[in-house]
Amino acid sequence: MNAPERNDKKPSPRVLVFACRWCALVGADAAGRKKTELPASFRVIPVECASMVEPDSVLRALASGADGVAVMGCHLGGCRFNDANHVAVKRMEALGDLLDTVGIGRRRLLLSFGTAHEGHEFAEILGNFLQELGPLPELTPWRKTLLNLPAFR
Amino acid sequence: MSELIHTIREKSQELLAAGRVDGILCLVRDRFDVVQPRLIFRAEEIGSIETSPKWNLAKLALQTIRQSGPSFRLAVVCRGCDERALLELAKRNQFDATRITVLGYTCSREQAESCLCVRPYPEKPLAGEKIEGVDPFADPRVSALLTGDEGKRMARWAGLLSRCIKCYGCRNACPICVCTPCKLEDDLWVERAVVPTELIPYHLIRAFHLSDTCVACGACQDACPVGIPLLTLQLLMRRRLQERYAYEAGLEADRKSPLLMDFDHASPAGFELPAWTVSSEAPHER
């Protein structure tokens, strides 16, 4: 993740977004197409359903340099895969408990279900998230020098 | 000899003599006055059965059952935490529950306080009196790690986990950690051959995998050479499970975990959208 930095002294928080392609990704695309004012320091990974996102992936992302992770899916009741997004919500909520435990904080995990399928919504949610992340302490004590992981070469 | 040990030995004798079990997994005090685990097949050895120190046997019991023939029946002399661990394992089809008989005994107050245990007894103890559990959250060391300034706690946890020497002791000792292959050994997820171990991928992945199945036996913490408070990692998740779903691992044999095992009752209890999001849908309770 080598996102270009803003001109602020502190670099912009880096966010990894897992976006379900049925709703949230639509919003992300729309925001991109309309060239909505978007902060630059995020990347989107499309997934078939938010329930596909393992909590382990969120943790791996935080360990690899993400300051925050967003998991975005369809609105509850509107999952194409039989309420699989309910499962996603439950798991991510529990993950939030673990993040709270160790002081990383559930604020670094954004859960958005059914609220990002319009371009401007996506942009606003992401923008708010980045603002939330800004003042939080760096996760550097949690990260090793990740120069040798085979997957990240 | 205490009444507790007497009862245990009597029952063990009875089961073995009647042929209702083929072996008894327990602690024994040998002739040098040292306690260690033993798999007893012969009645002559029952006189040396011991019930302390705290020594988790659930994992050994599982391994013994797995590595024996299909009709081998085992009795395990153990504490409440081991019983709950075995229940969770049975729930996850790791072994045939009919093959293990738990000869459970209660823990002393000192032990309960040492383990910060909410339930220092098996469900139906064979020996000993149930005493009230301890609230781990009332312990100052626990509350220092779980409450208070988030930034300070983040640094403190990172500092503690940085001690990790990658012995895999927590994983090896945990009765629930039985997955093969184990994700912690996969270098796609956790970088190998470095200490301190990668903190988030190793410890938080493991903690999350146990989120709904940890029975708070503390075997992980007991096995950690460098004093990381591993049990405390699980406490908040356990409490939230209790609050949201009235669920505690290790208690109900027929109730699957609402978190990771349950796709039927999928309502995410207590989920709230962040206040600053714009939501276009109706309330989500089903």
Add this chain to the structure above:
Amino acid sequence: MSAESVRERTPRDLPRGMSEKTEDMVPIEDRSGSTACCGEVRFVRTTCPYCGTGCGVILKVEGGRLTRTLPDREHPVSRGTLCVKGWSAHEFVASPDRLTQPLLRDGDSFRPIPWDEAIALAAGKLRETADRHGPDAVGGLSSAKCTNEENYLFQRLIRAAFRTNNVDHCARLCHAPTTVAMVQTLGSGAMTNSIADLAGADFILVIGSNAAESHPVLMGEIYKAIDRGARLVVVDPRRTAVAENAAEHLRIRPGSDIPLLNGMMRHLVDAKLYDEAFIRERTEAFPEFLEYLKGWTVEGAARETGIPTEKIREIAEGYARAPQAAVVYCMGITQHACGTANVIAVCDLAMLCGQVGKEFSGIYPLRGQNNVQGACDMGALPNVFPGYQAVSDPTLRAKFAQAWGVAELTDRPGLTVTEMISQAGKGIRALYIMAENPMLSDPDVTHVMHSLKKLDFLIVQDIFLTETARLAHLVLPGACFAEKTGTFTNTERRFQLLRRAVAPPGEALDDFAILCRLSRALDVPVPYDTPAAAMEEIAALCPAYGGIRHSRLEKAGLQWPCPHLDHPGTRFLHQGRFSRGLGHFVRPDHTPPQEMPDREYPFYLSTGRMFAHYHTGTMTRRSPFLNREKEGAYAEIHPEDAARLTVGPGDMIRISTRRGSIVTAAVLTTRVAPGTVFVPFHFAEARANVLTNPVLDPVSKIPEFKVCAARVEKEAVDGKP
């Protein structure tokens, strides 16, 4: 045995928790009548074979095979914990590579021969060599991995059969400076306190030790101290895991330990923060030492070490002011051309501040091998008998000669490991090597190979066909820790029992039995056949171990000195008086590293250990779990240097020194300082010791493994850079 074939023949990774083959199950007959089918299951308490911490392990034996290693909750040192090597201690035992028969060289390969022939040949060849070339033409390398009783028998054999003192072992390569320096200053060359004492210290100075990787369970005691509020200060050129977890990490320039310690002491003297009463009552030669210190300054120390003056003063004061302060050290200060002097400086500092001779403080040399302390205690050293009794003393010689049933023993000091190897083919014509692997562990291994090949006769006794065994004329198959009884002595002087869990494979014999047979074949009488009986002989001859018997070790072992049968063992030394009476302040004569980086070889090269493997890898690289954790050779290089060389993670690099070159995989890390590379010595396919400098500390003869000059280049692959 190439690395590839080791990997091929290592059993496939057994998934944890899966059942073993049910064909191995033996139905139990005398059970309830149902075919219950659970084979023999035993739990055997014994001691870990890896490092000097000496953790308790419980081996699970099923159907005559080791299936698992468990921690021992009752063990006084490890208390239910283990490191990754301990958890894997059983894995190598049943390796298909195990030697199972005596082997005689037949051209380029070996053929098996029966034991009688092997023993007769070994005895005959050694005797022939001594007769033809003199007693000092025979030498023996004993084993820090084998038991006390085996080490005792080994040196007994060499001394009694040949009237030479050419016996030594790998302590030469690690803590020889400790044995020499601490004897000079304090009178006893062993860890002054117990491992558990560390937990009670208020200030811990770790200098030249990566205990988190080399002595992990011991490191836990240091963390206990930190949990109580103790301050940890680490001096190490590398940012090790210990340094990461310390209050202070001082990144010292390699080889400048004496300037640092002298600078600290100078400051304490100037600031009058030293323990005057202790020095007056308990030590001697302080005035001369004060004179000597006048030549050393804090500013000079800062210049040489690269550590700021304020830090030097700060850590000195922290150490001096702490109610209980401990100094922990290991290879980082011993493996230098001035290794002995380095340890002397540490002892001087401890005496200066009165931080020795009481609980929770003290000097902690972390002995590496599981029984290197024992091998030294048992006299596998060229200048002392068991119990550190000097060969130069005629009364002692007479005592041992009588005990061993020979007319006399010699007072000529023997050669050290490093000397015996370089003298091979010249002064030394025959060598008997028990469970040592100098082809990987000694410096300048190319030279080691040439030397060993010049021997008239080389006998190697081991459990695997190591790189050293391959050069032998005769190979004898020994037994590993799980297959024998006897004792190990850990770094805190604790004798601990081994209990036999399984039988050795094939015709392999435990080393004690081999040594009994060989001794008798050489006409050295051995009036016993068990290690327990040998221990009685040892106790009778060594006052410090007078109260040691196997029967007394069953529960928690015993720490020497333990002079009589009712003595409970000794937790810490030098209480009230030092072993030599008064502590002696000795000048630590500083020598900078003998080979510094220059234009041609611009990098510092350092060598050492990493947590997943052990020493020359004979055991750990045959353990599937450990081998998966780290499968191949590597070297640590700083990302700035890597970038300059266009080396990425995993790329192959060529590291060269004046001795040779190796090709290995690059691991990029900021653990090493720019301009330094670190090469672990566990990997036979890229031997760190091809590169190392064989220059020796003149006093203790330890090689300077920790510093030399190297060149690093990206290695072309298939002709393309």
